[in-house]
Amino acid sequence: MKFGKRYSNATVFMAMLQGILIGVAAVVVIGLVLIVTKGKGDINASGEEVPTTGPPAAETPTSAPENALPLFAKQHGVFSTAESAAQFIAEDSSLAKAAVIQAGENYFVWSAVGLTESEIETNGNEGTYRKAFSVDASACGAIGAGKLREVLAETEIDKIKKLIAEQKSGGEEGEVKDFHKNMTAITAFTSDLRIIRLQLLSYYSSAKNCAKFTF
Incomplete structure (x- = not known):
């Protein structure tokens, strides 16, 4: 006696077709999984390269005091000692007007400070980066540099020179006079x-220790 069940040609064809479709779907799903996984791996592998000498492009300062002035610096490097930063400047004649800025335990080499990003031109191939930061100069008023923030925010050199002339005619003395002497020397x-x-920030953050940075 035969117990085998007979299937029609249509039933056999549909079963074969279903098997093929399931196989194709499985291959597509596996391929998509591999592509997504590889893509994530590539992103993690390449990422955004952060140079050891400084941060890329612009960073947004956080937790800055309410009266702090937002600025952007052209950064050439960051060092662990003032000596190594000074040596870096000495070895590059193009950095004759650069300055060393100390912030915490780091010493930054900057060559320009602007009010906007567009003022600072950088080149990653040359190792320069745009450094965003804020400066709080409120403590400088106690040492006669109460106009420091106003000067830092100025966009016209003639207005700065006019301010210097007005203060000279006022006959200020002591630390206020020193501030104007510094301004006269720098603008000359x-x-x-x-x-x-840049030069004002370097002097009043290091020698006078009243300008405070937030990155």
Whole structure:
């Protein structure tokens, strides 16, 4: 006696077709999984390269004091000692107007400071980066540099020179007079507002220790 069940040709064809479709779907799903996995791996592998000498492009300062002034610096490197930063500048003649900025335990080499990103031109191939930061100069008023924030935010060199002339005629003395002497020396050295801001920040953050940075 035969117990085998007979199937029609249509039933056999549908079963074969279903098997083929299931196989194709499985291959597509596996392929998609491999593509997604590889893509994530590539992103993690390449990522955004952060140079050891400084941060890329622009960063947004966080937790800055309410009266802090947002600025952007052209950064060439960051060092663990003032000596190594100074040596870096000495070895590159193009950095004659650069300055060392100390913030915490780091020493940054900057060559310009602007009010906007567009003022600072950088080149990753040359190792320069745009560094966003904020400066709080409110403590500088106690040492006669109460106009420091106003000067840093100025966009016209003539207005700075006018301010210097007005203060000279006022006959200020002591630390206020020293501030104006510094301003006179810097503006005689350069008319580039980006350099003026840089040199003022370098002096009042290190020698006077009243300008405080937030990154």
